[in-house]
Amino acid sequence: MPAASAIxxxxxxxxxxxxxxxxxxxQQIGVRDIEEAPDGEAALRAVITKPVHLVISDFNMPNLDGxxxxxxxxxxxxxxxxxxxxxxxxxxxxxxxxxxxxxVNNYLVKPFTTQQLKEKMESVFGPLT
Amino acid sequence: xxxxxxxxxxxTFFQECEELLGDLETNLIALExxxxxxxxxxACFRAVHSVKGGAGAFGLDDLVRFAHVFxxxxxxxxxxxxxxxxDVVQSLLRASDVLNDHVTAAxxxxxxxxxxxxxxxxxxxxxxxxxxxxxxxxxDAAGDMDDDFGFTPVALSLDDFGAGEAMPLMDLPALxxxxxxxxxxxxxxxxxxxxxxxxxxxxxxxxxxxxxxxTALLLRELGRLGPISVEMDDSGLPSLEALEPLDSHLVxxxxxxxxxxxxxxxxxxxxxxxxxxxSIMSVMAEGAGxxxxxxxxxxxxxxxxxxxxxxxxxFDIAALVAMAQADTASRLGGGGxxxxxxxxxxxxxxxxxxxxxxxxxxxxxxAPAAASAATAPVTIRVELDRVDRLINAVGELxxxxxxxxxxxxxxxxxxxxxxxLGLEDLELLTREIQxxxxxxxxxxxxxxxxxxPRLVREVAAMTxxxxxxxxxxxxxxxxxxxxERLSEPITHMLRNAIDHGLESPEEREAAGKPVxxxxxxxxxxxxxxxxxxxxxxxxxxxxxxxxxxxxxxGLVTPDQxxxxxxxxxxxxxxGFSTAQEVTDVSGRGVGxxxxxxxxxxxxxxxxxxxxxxxxxxxxxSLPLTLAVLDGMVVGxxxxxxxxxxxxxxxxxxxxxxxxxxxxxxxxxLMFRDEFVPLVDVGQTMEFRNEPTELKGGVxxxxxxxxxxxxxxxxxxxxxxxxxxxxxLETNYRHVExxxxxxxxxxxxxxxxxDIDVLVNTGRRRTTSLAELKMAS
Numbered sequence: 001m002p003a004a005s006a007i008x009x010x011x012x013x014x015x016x017x018x019x020x021x022x023x024x025x026x027q028q029i030g031v032r033d034i035e036e037a038p039d040g041e042a043a044l045r046a047v048i049t050k051p052v053h054l055v056i057s058d059f060n061m062p063n064l065d066g067x068x069x070x071x072x073x074x075x076x077x078x079x080x081x082x083x084x085x086x087x088x089x090x091x092x093x094x095x096x097x098x099x100x101x102x103x104v105n106n107y108l109v110k111p112f113t114t115q116q117l118k119e120k121m122e123s124v125f126g127p128l129t
Numbered sequence: 130x131x132x133x134x135x136x137x138x139x140x141t142f143f144q145e146c147e148e149l150l151g152d153l154e155t156n157l158i159a160l161e162x163x164x165x166x167x168x169x170x171x172a173c174f175r176a177v178h179s180v181k182g183g184a185g186a187f188g189l190d191d192l193v194r195f196a197h198v199f200x201x202x203x204x205x206x207x208x209x210x211x212x213x214x215x216d217v218v219q220s221l222l223r224a225s226d227v228l229n230d231h232v233t234a235a236x237x238x239x240x241x242x243x244x245x246x247x248x249x250x251x252x253x254x255x256x257x258x259x260x261x262x263x264x265x266x267x268x269d270a271a272g273d274m275d276d277d278f279g280f281t282p283v284a285l286s287l288d289d290f291g292a293g294e295a296m297p298l299m300d301l302p303a304l305x306x307x308x309x310x311x312x313x314x315x316x317x318x319x320x321x322x323x324x325x326x327x328x329x330x331x332x333x334x335x336x337x338x339x340x341x342x343x344t345a346l347l348l349r350e351l352g353r354l355g356p357i358s359v360e361m362d363d364s365g366l367p368s369l370e371a372l373e374p375l376d377s378h379l380v381x382x383x384x385x386x387x388x389x390x391x392x393x394x395x396x397x398x399x400x401x402x403x404x405x406x407x408s409i410m411s412v413m414a415e416g417a418g419x420x421x422x423x424x425x426x427x428x429x430x431x432x433x434x435x436x437x438x439x440x441x442x443x444f445d446i447a448a449l450v451a452m453a454q455a456d457t458a459s460r461l462g463g464g465g466x467x468x469x470x471x472x473x474x475x476x477x478x479x480x481x482x483x484x485x486x487x488x489x490x491x492x493x494x495x496a497p498a499a500a501s502a503a504t505a506p507v508t509i510r511v512e513l514d515r516v517d518r519l520i521n522a523v524g525e526l527x528x529x530x531x532x533x534x535x536x537x538x539x540x541x542x543x544x545x546x547x548x549x550l551g552l553e554d555l556e557l558l559t560r561e562i563q564x565x566x567x568x569x570x571x572x573x574x575x576x577x578x579x580x581x582p583r584l585v586r587e588v589a590a591m592t593x594x595x596x597x598x599x600x601x602x603x604x605x606x607x608x609x610x611x612x613e614r615l616s617e618p619i620t621h622m623l624r625n626a627i628d629h630g631l632e633s634p635e636e637r638e639a640a641g642k643p644v645x646x647x648x649x650x651x652x653x654x655x656x657x658x659x660x661x662x663x664x665x666x667x668x669x670x671x672x673x674x675x676x677x678x679x680x681x682x683g684l685v686t687p688d689q690x691x692x693x694x695x696x697x698x699x700x701x702x703x704g705f706s707t708a709q710e711v712t713d714v715s716g717r718g719v720g721x722x723x724x725x726x727x728x729x730x731x732x733x734x735x736x737x738x739x740x741x742x743x744x745x746x747x748x749x750s751l752p753l754t755l756a757v758l759d760g761m762v763v764g765x766x767x768x769x770x771x772x773x774x775x776x777x778x779x780x781x782x783x784x785x786x787x788x789x790x791x792x793x794x795x796x797x798l799m800f801r802d803e804f805v806p807l808v809d810v811g812q813t814m815e816f817r818n819e820p821t822e823l824k825g826g827v828x829x830x831x832x833x834x835x836x837x838x839x840x841x842x843x844x845x846x847x848x849x850x851x852x853x854x855x856x857l858e859t860n861y862r863h864v865e866x867x868x869x870x871x872x873x874x875x876x877x878x879x880x881x882x883d884i885d886v887l888v889n890t891g892r893r894r895t896t897s898l899a900e901l902k903m904a905s
Contacts, residue, residue: 014175017142017183024134041450048446060178064454072453106282111185123282 004030004128007121011036012043012057012069013087018110022056022087025114029121029128040064044072047079054083054121056108059095067095070102083124087112142183143236144510149176150232151579153225158582161222165213173221174203180232191242192231198251199224202258211257220253226583326355327385327394330408335377337404344381350397355387384412513609516569520756523559523566524853527757530559531850531874560851567608567754574652574659575603577616581650584620588627595634595645596627602652607659608754614731615661615751618724622663622747623648625721630667630745640742642666658775659753664746670739672696679705697737697745701725732868734833734885758854760881761829762847762873766816769879771852771871772841776884778830780846798840800830807840808888814866831884839888850874854881866890 009031011022019036026034035052037043041063047055055073059066066086074080086099086107096107105124108117122128153176156169181196202221205211227250233239252262329351333344351357362380366372385394394409395402534552542549578600589596607615631637631646638644651662672693679685679699691699699705703722728735733751752758760771761780787799788807797804807828811817828840852871857864857880868883 015145015179015183017138017145018179018186020134020138020141021186024138040453044450044453045446048449058182060175062172062175064450068453072449075452076449104283110182111188120282124284126284 005032008033008052009054010052014061040069056085058087189235202254326412328410329383332380332406358384535874570609571606573604599649605652626665630665661749666744669741763843764845765843766811771881776831780829805838809842833885
């Protein structure tokens with residue numbers, strides 16, 4: 001069982017509010033090592049420089065959206081296996097399907113509870129301690 | 130601020146909303162003016178989407194419901210399924226107004242939004258989206274997709290990180306992903322071969338040395354774990370001329386020939402881990418090379434250090450970003466059609482070697498984006514309270530510095546003494562700190578200007594006039610307090626300009642003017658103040674009417690000779706209102722005199738100049754800050770007073786023969802071939818009843834905001850000083866002729882004169898030159 005505290009996580013969202021909310025939820029789950037990026041491009045640069053275990057990313061962002069980020073990560077061998085949870089603002093089947101093609105690990109519809117986030121993370125990493 | 134993290138985030142959300150709504154407005158206006166660029170539409174979508182996202186998190190249901198419908202329409206426009214036309218843009222603008230109101234209501238800063246109004250607009254937006262209003266709640270507003278999709282999460286076993294197996298991707302063609310070098314979450318999993326030792330690449334940051342750590346000591350420590358061999362790479366060392374001595378240029382590669390635990394190796398670097406790039410690799414018996422178990426080295430190429438990897442990595446990143454962006458663009462541009470499913474995974478599967486050709490095509494495209502990202506200023510959010518405490522402390526510092534300077538001066542120390550020189554440096558430094566602190570509070574007037582298009586729309590709709598609002602100088606910065614208090618007078622003057630200034634479309638047509646009237650709102654810096662101009666191309670001021678009303682109300686006498694400008698400025702007098710009937714728009718009992726007073730309370734002035742048939746210009750001038758003032762310290766009737774330096778033109782010792790009487794009552798001073806009215810400050814302020822002795826008195830020639838000159842008669846001028854403004858209203862009450870108070874270097878309180886009021890009351894009150902005891 002992986003320890004939540006060992007999962008280095010990058011939060012990607014153009015909204016400060018959402019980043020703060022996700023960070024708070026992650027902290028409640030027990031994640032300690034949390035980085036933030038305001039858009040896909042910054043996130044891609046960040047994960048290449050300093051790999052993470054998990055990226056939690058919004059879809060709709062300037063510069064590079066969530067799909068672009070996912071695609072960039074999967075296309076770069078050293079980080080291609082980074083776990084990726086996509087946040088979506090609404091039930092967009094097409095978007096989720098596209099994300100699946102690009103290798104998304106899971107997705108989460110906003111608004112979400114800490115418990116929902118934890119479940120999504122556990123579906124990827126297994127039960128967290 | 131609350132301790133509840135949720136409440137704090139909520140406060141952040143509302144702050145962010147304000148920015149988002151501002152962006153939305155700006156982009157909608159751009160749409161309105163014909164800029165239907167996909168990025169503009171996208172930016173609108175994102176703003177609404179983000180407001181909705183945050184609102185959902187906080188359970189603001191009304192806001193979510195409205196934002197959702199708004200977002201859905203934006204999505205239609207974004208995808209090109211619906212064309213952006215004039216009607217749509219007008220609906221969007223109205224929707225943006227209602228969204229604004231919803232946010233204000235949610236924040237508790239305004240009344241709840243009228244449900245009918247909100248519902249009517251929802252219906253309007255839905256009609257645009259679907260061709261008819263949608264009955265009932267939209268199911269997917271808050272729906273969960275799990276059930277609909279049958280989505281299977283893709284599990285990762287972290288223990289297998291680095292094992293190199295392809296990721297299971299449901300039943301889609303598996304991506305041929307190369308192995309991963311990500312760290313395992315558990316203890317280092319060493320695959321294949323027996324571990325014989327460690328290869329450590331260590332690149333200290335300058336901070337490591339700054340924190341008093343030393344490479345040699347770390348190496349010695351490593352040496353205790355087992356035999357080590359050390360290579361130092363000095364290829365990054367610049368030539369002596371280019372050498373920055375405090376930078377770190379060296380990279381060490383250490384081979385530790387002992388199969389010790391990774392933790393032991395890590396322990397050595399425990400205290401410096403954040404101050405260096407560190408890569409710890411296990412070395413296998415087969416000589417299969419090192420496998421990375423540490424990840425803090427930013428190098429991409431297998432952990433091999435070379436000092437230009439930074440640039441190489443940058444290139445790779447730029448190429449990768451460009452590739453990802455290119456893909457995104459093609460996907461977004463796809464209109465309504467479904468994406469070519471078969472094609473994309475293939476390119477996704479293309480491993481890294483495919484990147485360089487892409488890079489060649491896209492690196493240039495990516496470069497400007499990267500550059501703009503790099504130049505974007507880094508900001509932090511700070512509670513205003515903290516800034517204000519700092520400003521207050523700096524204010525006290527200024528006062529203390531002045532008091533110290535005064536003491537030193539009084540002690541009779543020579544000007545060339547070390548203490549005096551040190552004090553001068555201190556003064557310069559204090560000024561610099563003060564300026565920097567003031568700059569923290571400075572904000573562009575944009576936040577106020579952004580709210581005006583909505584107002585103009587509403588007023589135009591109410592009056593049936595066609596109006597175009599042009600803004601300029603939104604980036605002009607001014608103190609936050611000033612920005613906040615600008616909103617009301619600007620609102621009022623804009624209303625006034627549209628309601629009273631602009632003609633109806635028919636009148637305009639008849640006058641040969643474009644049917645659409647133009648109102649311009651501009652901000653600019655002028656001689657240490659901010660000037661806001663509101664101009665219109667309407668009919669201008671009807672001077673005859675203004676004059677007759679003023680006479681009717683007894684504001685002027687029929688025989689008074691007034692210049693055109695003076696007539697125009699009569700509208701600022703209390704109790705003056707030119708509206709023939711009280712209109713819904715500007716005739717709410719708030720006259721221009723109220724506007725003038727609110728501006729005056731900010732230390733500002735307002736004036737109007739009008740050109741009949743062509744339009745009017747209202748000009749407001751305000752100080753950039755309400756915290757400090759450059760002043761002239763003067764004495765009058767044993768009182769120490771401060772006159773704002775900006776108002777002073779010149780000071781002089783008057784001669785008896787230069788003083789004349791106008792109409793036998795009003796004393797005037799002959800100044801540069803011009804008569805200026807003379808105001809006795811001591812008497813006007815009622816510090817003493819008898820007039821000031823002219824003998825030994827000094828006259829300061831001052832100029833009011835309206836450009837009117839007068840001479841202020843005082844006993845003595847003490848000197849020029851920067852003073853910290855303390856509000857008299859807050860600490861005492863408003864006093865006619867006094868703008869504020871300050872504390873002087875000697876600790877005494879001094880009043881800051883309100884020149885305009887003083888000049889106007891002084892002219893009325895100084896009764897007769899005969900009472901002035903002339904110097905004999």
